[in-house]
Amino acid sequence: MSSSKTIRSRSIWDDAHAMLEKAKAEGISTVWDRAAEQTPACKFCELGTTCRNCIMGPCRIANRKDGKMRLGVCGADADVIVARNFGRFIAGGAAGHSDHGRDLIETLEAVAEGKAPGYTIRDVAKLRRIAAELGVADAATRPAHDVAADLVTICYNDFGSRRNALAFLARAPQVRRDLWQRLGMTPRGVDREIAEMMHRTHMGCDNDHTSLLVHAARTALADGWGGSMIGTELSDILFGTPRPRQSTVNLGVLRKDAVNILVHGHNPVVSEMILAATREPAVRQAAQDAGAADINVAGLCCTGNELLMRQGIPMAGNHLMTELAIVTGAADAIVADYQCIMPSLVQIAACYHTRFVTTSPKGRFTGATHVEVHPHNAQERCREIVMLAIDAYTRRDPARVDIPSQPVSIMSGFSNEAILEALGGTPKPLIDAVVAGQIRGFVGIVGCNNPKIRQDSANVTLTRELIRRDIMVLATGCVTTAAGKAGLLVPEAASKAGEGLAAVCRSLGVPPVLHMGSCVDNSRILQLCALLATTLGVDISDLPVGASSPEWYSEKAAAIAMYAVASGIPTHLGLPPNILGSENVTAMALHGLQDVVGAAFMVEPDPVKAADMLEAHIVARRARLGLTS
Numbered sequence: 001m002s003s004s005k006t007i008r009s010r011s012i013w014d015d016a017h018a019m020l021e022k023a024k025a026e027g028i029s030t031v032w033d034r035a036a037e038q039t040p041a042c043k044f045c046e047l048g049t050t051c052r053n054c055i056m057g058p059c060r061i062a063n064r065k066d067g068k069m070r071l072g073v074c075g076a077d078a079d080v081i082v083a084r085n086f087g088r089f090i091a092g093g094a095a096g097h098s099d100h101g102r103d104l105i106e107t108l109e110a111v112a113e114g115k116a117p118g119y120t121i122r123d124v125a126k127l128r129r130i131a132a133e134l135g136v137a138d139a140a141t142r143p144a145h146d147v148a149a150d151l152v153t154i155c156y157n158d159f160g161s162r163r164n165a166l167a168f169l170a171r172a173p174q175v176r177r178d179l180w181q182r183l184g185m186t187p188r189g190v191d192r193e194i195a196e197m198m199h200r201t202h203m204g205c206d207n208d209h210t211s212l213l214v215h216a217a218r219t220a221l222a223d224g225w226g227g228s229m230i231g232t233e234l235s236d237i238l239f240g241t242p243r244p245r246q247s248t249v250n251l252g253v254l255r256k257d258a259v260n261i262l263v264h265g266h267n268p269v270v271s272e273m274i275l276a277a278t279r280e281p282a283v284r285q286a287a288q289d290a291g292a293a294d295i296n297v298a299g300l301c302c303t304g305n306e307l308l309m310r311q312g313i314p315m316a317g318n319h320l321m322t323e324l325a326i327v328t329g330a331a332d333a334i335v336a337d338y339q340c341i342m343p344s345l346v347q348i349a350a351c352y353h354t355r356f357v358t359t360s361p362k363g364r365f366t367g368a369t370h371v372e373v374h375p376h377n378a379q380e381r382c383r384e385i386v387m388l389a390i391d392a393y394t395r396r397d398p399a400r401v402d403i404p405s406q407p408v409s410i411m412s413g414f415s416n417e418a419i420l421e422a423l424g425g426t427p428k429p430l431i432d433a434v435v436a437g438q439i440r441g442f443v444g445i446v447g448c449n450n451p452k453i454r455q456d457s458a459n460v461t462l463t464r465e466l467i468r469r470d471i472m473v474l475a476t477g478c479v480t481t482a483a484g485k486a487g488l489l490v491p492e493a494a495s496k497a498g499e500g501l502a503a504v505c506r507s508l509g510v511p512p513v514l515h516m517g518s519c520v521d522n523s524r525i526l527q528l529c530a531l532l533a534t535t536l537g538v539d540i541s542d543l544p545v546g547a548s549s550p551e552w553y554s555e556k557a558a559a560i561a562m563y564a565v566a567s568g569i570p571t572h573l574g575l576p577p578n579i580l581g582s583e584n585v586t587a588m589a590l591h592g593l594q595d596v597v598g599a600a601f602m603v604e605p606d607p608v609k610a611a612d613m614l615e616a617h618i619v620a621r622r623a624r625l626g627l628t629s
């Protein structure tokens with residue numbers, strides 16, 4: 001393949017192609033180059049049949065004709081090893097989301113105690129509403145900081161071992177909660193389920209693949225209805241509940257005349273304070289003194305989604321654009337917290353004037369400038385970081401700057417509160433549109449990029465296919481940037497939707513693809529499903545809904561997929577998890593779970609076929625509800 005063909009095969013975007021050409025010319029290797037070097041991958045690892053859980057091994061399971069290597073040294077077979085590995089994979093994802101959620105509890109606690117200068121409770125009404133929902137006494141009338149302190153205690157307790165069920169589980173329809181109870185799937189405590197997953201997968205504990213998968217589901221549910229939901233709700237309380245707002249997307253949001261600060265990672269506790277620091281008069285003056293017209297904060301990955309939802313700041317790119325954002329030569333600082341931040345960014349930043357700044361003790365990178373941010377010092381530290389970016393700007397080499405493309409307009413900010421507000425305070429108009437067949441169903445498209453798939457090809461094609469079929473798409477995570485760049489996050493994209501969906505979008509002035517937030521904000525989709533199911537008096541597994549992660553890569557995406565399925569939402573994955581080495585685990589994931597939780601996984605790399613599969617589920621569910629297809 002010619003070099004330009006190779007570059008075009010890596011991504012569907014012009015801004016990516018331009019930066020891949022530049023990277024090549026400047027001798028910079030990217031995630032795609034390293035993926036090529038790593039191909040072919042180890043077959044045992046791909047199939048999930050390798051185990052390193054003790055040092056009698058490592059062991060690999062093979063289906064050899066001579067019958068050797070069928071069992072690990074301890075006697076574990078392929079089913080047990082695959083299920084154990086998958087369980088730990090899910091636990092990793094649940095831990096990531098939930099530890100992020102814990103950081104929000106700690107921040108709200110510091111605010112309640114008056115120990116977090118610069119932070120405040122921006123949505124007091126939501127604080128009171130959530131506190132009342134979770135049982136805080138006199139939440140409507142007591143001082144906000146006292147209410148927050150009580151809410152903090154309830155949220156911390158959800159991480160512990162003294163509960164029989166997580167507090168937000170009460171949002172799920174009773175019939176679903178009863179099912180979880182019967183199956184032993186009710187999540188009790190976030191840390192408890194994660195720790196128990198690690199315990200069960202130690203040598204000599206849970207050696208039954210079905211039992212392991214049930215606990216994997218329980219661990220994932222602790223993420224979706226616990227850690228992630230706490231993360232979302234407390235972020236709204238602290239930083240404001242998102243409302244629809246306009247913004248822009250792609251590498252064109254970077255500016256030649258401004259100090260460009262790219263926030264990367266997941267936690268709005270850092271990125272919100274960076275944004276606040278850039279608005280301080282003294283800091284702005286320092287930027288002007290350095291010759292910059294402005295300070296431009298733009299987002300990468302999910303902390304970008306957090307700021308986009310609440311503040312309308314532009315998105316420079318998703319997962320596979322993060323290296324290329326530095327290659328523009330215009331990124332003065334990358335400010336990272338944690339998750340999805342490729343270590344390669346440190347090396348690439350070192351090829352330019354870019355300051356790569358880490359802020360979390362949980363996310364240290366050798367070679368980075370570490371400025372540790374905690375609620376008590378965030379204001380001062382974030383100011384310091386912005387000054388580092390201004391200093392870097394003075395060292396920017398204009399000859400190496402190339403900002404490709406023009407920004408594309410998007411509309412974001414569709415929290416459940418904003419959606420209900422647009423509907424007049426009740427989900428009834430939405431339900432009416434579903435009953436009438438104008439909206440045939442909903443699919444949450446979530447997650448990532450993966451260099452195994454041409455960047456955003458599956459994310460965009462699936463989204464287009466679904467809206468064309470009158471299926472509304474709810475986007476979170478890195479899919480957002482893809483849908484935005486494709487022009488699907490504006491009300492005018494109604495023209496690309498089927499007739500029924502287009503009419504609903506036009507009457508409400510909303511896009512056919514609603515951006516609902518970051519990866520933890522998939523909890524908003526769970527809550528919306530629960531609300532629709534409860535209003536209709538059915539289970540989530542009866543609703544015409546689906547989920548998909550066409551280009552997923554991470555443990556967190558697997559946890560999301562697992563909690564979606566366990567909540568009754570059929571879920572498509574564009575790539576299989578590493579479970580194919582066990583026929584029993586694979587059969588359970590693709591079929592068996594259907595009989596247990598009313599939903600299962602689908603694996604299909606072709607996004608058009610994936611749309612067919614999701615549509616078939618929606619049609620079947622509509623029929624069961626007595627609705628026309």
Ligand code: SF4
Nearest residue numbers: 051054057059072074
């Ligand atoms: S736990 Fe069993 S299968 Fe895994 S490495 Fe040890 S001996 Fe091998």
Ligand code: SF4
Nearest residue numbers: 319340447448477478
């Ligand atoms: S969508 Fe995937 S790649 Fe993007 S930030 Fe979330 S987990 Fe990371």
